[in-house]
Amino acid sequence: AQRVTQPEKLLSVFKGAPVELKCNYSYSGSPELFWYVQYSRQRLQLLLRHISRESIKGFTADLNKGETSFHLKKPFAQEEDSAMYYCALQNPGSARQLTFGSGTQLTVLP
Amino acid sequence: DADVTQTPRNRITKTGKRIMLECSQTKGHDRMYWYRQDPGLGLRLIYYSFDVKDINKGEISDGYSVSRQAQAKFSLSLESAIPNQTALYFCATSDLQTSGSNEQFFGPGTRLTVL
Numbered sequence: 660a661q662r663v664t665q666p667e668k669l670l671s672v673f674k675g676a677p678v679e680l681k682c683n684y685s686y687s688g689s690p691e692l693f694w695y696v697q698y699s700r701q702r703l704q705l706l707l708r709h710i711s712r713e714s715i716k717g718f719t720a721d722l723n724k725g726e727t728s729f730h731l732k733k734p735f736a737q738e739e740d741s742a743m744y745y746c747a748l749q750n751p752g753s754a755r756q757l758t759f760g761s762g763t764q765l766t767v768l769p
Numbered sequence: 770d771a772d773v774t775q776t777p778r779n780r781i782t783k784t785g786k787r788i789m790l791e792c793s794q795t796k797g798h799d800r801m802y803w804y805r806q807d808p809g810l811g812l813r814l815i816y817y818s819f820d821v822k823d824i825n826k827g828e829i830s831d832g833y834s835v836s837r838q839a840q841a842k843f844s845l846s847l848e849s850a851i852p853n854q855t856a857l858y859f860c861a862t863s864d865l866q867t868s869g870s871n872e873q874f875f876g877p878g879t880r881l882t883v884l
Contacts, residue, residue, distance in 0.1 A: 668809065693872075702773075703812075703859065703875040745811060755871045756802065756827065761811040 661686040663748050665760035672736050673768050680731040680763045682720075682746030691749040692729040693757070694720055698742045706731075706744070716740070736767045772796045775860050775876040783884050788847040790879050792860030800863045801843035802873065803827075803835060805856040812859065818843055850883040857881075 662685040672678045684690055694706040707715045709722045709729060720731045729746060746760040773794045782788050792801065799820050804812040804827075814827030816835040824835060832854060836844045847854055860876040 665811075691871075702877055703861075705872045708872070749871055756814055756817055757871070757873060758814075758828075759804075759812040761809055 661690075661748050661750065661758050663746050663758055663760035665744075665746055665763050667763045668761070669764050669766070671766045671768060674738055675735050678733050678736040678740070678765065678767070680744050680746075680765060682729045682731065682760060684727050684729065684746075684748050686727075686748060688751060690722070690729075691751060692720075692722060693747045693749065694718070694729075694731050695745045695747055695759075696742050697745070703745070736765075738767045738769060741765055741767045773860060773862055773874055773876040775858075775879050777879060778877065779880045781882045781884065782850055784849075784851055786850050786883075788850050788881065790845045790858055790860075790881070792843045792845070792876055794841050794860075794862045794874075796862055796864070796874060797840075798862035798864040798874070799840065800871075801837065802861040802863075803833075803843065803845045804859045804861065805829070805854075806859060806878075807856050815845065815858075847881075847883075850881075852883045855881060855883045 664683045692709045696706040697703045718733045743762050743764050745762045747757040750756050776791045802817040803815040806812050813829050815833050818824050818837045821837050834846045858879045861873040863871050863873045
């Protein structure tokens, strides 16, 4: 069965410091992975997906199949990055539903 | 995103009561989902629906039922609520045909407390 692990429930960094939110997955095939974000008093929304190889709000995430990881990184954290971040793995079968990790609450301190 | 709405936003009920949570969307998406969110557990899928005639169980469907009354409406029912169903419930939609890799769009959530 597929599984997504986010080992850090809470993560605090200072403004301007680099930040890395860890995500590991277990899946035997070729995964499709996503990062979703929930800012305070806002809805959960897609941040980025690995197939797009995009950088959103300065965040990037690289799929490492050898380490089965999809860590989210940003070189210089901003206070507005404070939010709950969820890593998600898409079931590649016909159902295509998402399996979410338990989430990491990021706090960027001034 | 006001395109996905949930009612009620908050509900307190007693053990044994029947509860219905409703979700409506104006995005024209064919797929709809119900999740529950518990602290430390993230989001877990309860049920999902590909269209009006296609309902599927998710990871934690026991104690829940759903109804897809129309493409735009997907309701979640707790036939006899119990305290461990206290959680934040999210509805989501997606449209695989246009979004490709199943980006999901979430409602604001319903906070349910079962006493």
